[in-house]
Amino acid sequence: MSTERIHQAIARALGTAILMGRHRPGDSLEGEIESAGALHVSRTAYREAIRILVAKGMLESRPKAGTRVTPRGRWNLLDPDVLAWAFSGDPDEPFIAGLFELRGIIEPAAAALAALRRDEKQLAAMADALEGMRVHGLASEAGQAADQDFHRAILEATHNDALASLASSVGAAVRWTTRFKQRHAALPRDPLPDHESVFTAIAARNETGAREAMARLLHLALADMERS
Amino acid sequence: MSTERIHQAIARALGTAILMGRHRPGDSLEGEIESAGALHVSRTAYREAIRILVAKGMLESRPKAGTRVTPRGRWNLLDPDVLAWAFSGDPDEPFIAGLFELRGIIEPAAAALAALRRDEKQLAAMADALEGMRVHGLASEAGQAADQDFHRAILEATHNDALASLASSVGAAVRWTTRFKQRHAALPRDPLPDHESVFTAIAARNETGAREAMARLLHLALADMERS
DNA sequence: GATCTTCTATTTGTCTGAGTATATCCCGAG
DNA sequence: CTCGGGATATACTCAGACAAATAGAAGATC
Numbered sequence: 001m002s003t004e005r006i007h008q009a010i011a012r013a014l015g016t017a018i019l020m021g022r023h024r025p026g027d028s029l030e031g032e033i034e035s036a037g038a039l040h041v042s043r044t045a046y047r048e049a050i051r052i053l054v055a056k057g058m059l060e061s062r063p064k065a066g067t068r069v070t071p072r073g074r075w076n077l078l079d080p081d082v083l084a085w086a087f088s089g090d091p092d093e094p095f096i097a098g099l100f101e102l103r104g105i106i107e108p109a110a111a112a113l114a115a116l117r118r119d120e121k122q123l124a125a126m127a128d129a130l131e132g133m134r135v136h137g138l139a140s141e142a143g144q145a146a147d148q149d150f151h152r153a154i155l156e157a158t159h160n161d162a163l164a165s166l167a168s169s170v171g172a173a174v175r176w177t178t179r180f181k182q183r184h185a186a187l188p189r190d191p192l193p194d195h196e197s198v199f200t201a202i203a204a205r206n207e208t209g210a211r212e213a214m215a216r217l218l219h220l221a222l223a224d225m226e227r228s
Numbered sequence: 229m230s231t232e233r234i235h236q237a238i239a240r241a242l243g244t245a246i247l248m249g250r251h252r253p254g255d256s257l258e259g260e261i262e263s264a265g266a267l268h269v270s271r272t273a274y275r276e277a278i279r280i281l282v283a284k285g286m287l288e289s290r291p292k293a294g295t296r297v298t299p300r301g302r303w304n305l306l307d308p309d310v311l312a313w314a315f316s317g318d319p320d321e322p323f324i325a326g327l328f329e330l331r332g333i334i335e336p337a338a339a340a341l342a343a344l345r346r347d348e349k350q351l352a353a354m355a356d357a358l359e360g361m362r363v364h365g366l367a368s369e370a371g372q373a374a375d376q377d378f379h380r381a382i383l384e385a386t387h388n389d390a391l392a393s394l395a396s397s398v399g400a401a402v403r404w405t406t407r408f409k410q411r412h413a414a415l416p417r418d419p420l421p422d423h424e425s426v427f428t429a430i431a432a433r434n435e436t437g438a439r440e441a442m443a444r445l446l447h448l449a450l451a452d453m454e455r456s
Numbered sequence: 457g458a459t460c461t462t463c464t465a466t467t468t469g470t471c472t473g474a475g476t477a478t479a480t481c482c483c484g485a486g
Numbered sequence: 487c488t489c490g491g492g493a494t495a496t497a498c499t500c501a502g503a504c505a506a507a508t509a510g511a512a513g514a515t516c
Contacts, residue, residue, distance in 0.1 A: 002290065007279065044272065048275065048276060051276045051279045051280055051283075052279055052280075052282075052283045054280075055239075055280045055283035055284055056283055057308070062230065072389070073384070073393075075393065076307060076393060077390055077393040078393055078394070079304060080304075095389060095390070098388040098390040099390045101388055101391070102388070102390045102391055105337040105391075106333060110333075156301070160326040160329055160330070161305055162306060162326040162327045162330045162397075163329070163330055163333075165301075165304060165305040165306055166306070
């Protein structure tokens with residue numbers, strides 16, 4: 001595990017502070033010298049952190065005007081880092097719901113496309129992931145990673161780069177829902193059969209079957225989650 | 229129009245070079261001193277550019293190992309800046325198709341949700357955008373902006389932040405499809421009625437009607453585009 | 457021979473301090 | 487009241503030095 005650099009740490013701290021509402025849209029940050037001094041870091045490191053947050057759409061800075069938080073609509077909420085920051089503290093309940101809703105829109109359609117376009121290699125990746133879930137179980141870290149791999153493989157099997165780039169966002173949602181479920185009830189239902197039916201439909205090039213199986217999987221997962 | 233900063237310019241140049249395949253995944257960049265020297269800029273500015281591209285998932289850099297291009301699957305292709313860079317040169321034909329396919333998945337579902345959840349303010353925004361399209365026409369810059377505003381208003385009316393953050397990606401697709409159509413045939417069909425039927429369905433809180441109207445709009449737009 | 461450990465050299469990361477450029481704000485003219 | 491033009495605060499860029507970390511080689515151990 002690579003050690004975190006100073007600019008990464010500052011970007012993470014500032015990013016989470018913004019996501020948690022400690023800095024609100026329109027708020028102006030202190031000047032570079034004051035801010036860097038307050039954090040006991042050089043202006044260089046501080047500026048690179050700012051550059052990261054600007055790249056993620058959360059800040060904008062101009063000479064004389066200063067650096068300020070952009071309106072929430074411009075934030076790249078689906079950026080992997082931003083998602084990680086958002087989930088590092090208290091999970092924002094309505095945001096999780098929204099992310100899950102997005103899954104409900106994307107994944108059934110992606111499963112249908114995957115049934116049409118998947119090649120053998122991607123099918124093998126799905127099988128491997130399924131095997132990983134079976135062996136490790138969803139309670140373990142490895143099992144959850146396999147779960148994410150399964151969903152990622154489906155998105156990649158669509159052969160659509162734009163869709164595939166949503167994999168990390170969907171993966172974050174996947175990770176969070178399972179963690180959420182486990183916190184309250186001790187894994188009330190085995191989700192493996194749901195995943196297997198999606199897999200067999202995709203393997204059989206059954207477009208509507210894959211769509212419906214994925215929709216069913218998500219529906220059941222949502223039901224499990226709401227029982228908390 | 230704000231003048232472009234040096235680090236922005238370098239990030240844009242390097243980003244487009246990567247997107248166009250001039251630097252391929254796994255390739256290592258020259259060291260910071262050589263690269264900055266070759267561009268006649270300071271290491272500071274060059275490093276901030278690198279930081280931007282790392283934030284967008286296109287580069288990774290570690291001491292001793294150098295800075296290298298990440299595998300394509302990690303690029304944030306839906307990031308507004310990355311999309312702008314991708315569209316600045318030759319538009320990558322299959323990528324545009326993928327983006328359009330994503331629209332086809334997201335927008336009908338979003339329209340359905342918007343029909344259920346829209347409030348008066350968002351409805352007014354859609355009406356304004358529609359009026360803008362009517363007045364300026366889709367040939368003008370203002371008309372195209374109004375078109376994007378319409379689609380953005382629908383995504384915002386879902387009251388789902390994750391969905392709304394796809395607005396800029398969808399907007400880029402919208403902009404590019406109209407530009408693509410206009411290049412070949414001189415606007416073969418008036419898309420305004422299609423938009424109006426989506427609007428009336430959303431105004432009437434007609435969920436399935438909105439979904440179908442949006443699907444029809446996209447279907448027709450796709451047909452127009454393929455006639456090139 | 458293969459694997460683990462240690463060392464080192466290369467590359468990014470961080471710091472300091474100075475100077476530049478730009479956009480906001482204010483003020484004065486029309 | 488509107489518009490233009492300058493003062494000023496702020497981010498931006500530069501230069502050069504030092505620190506930290508790690509990939510890769512050399513060596514030690516089994």
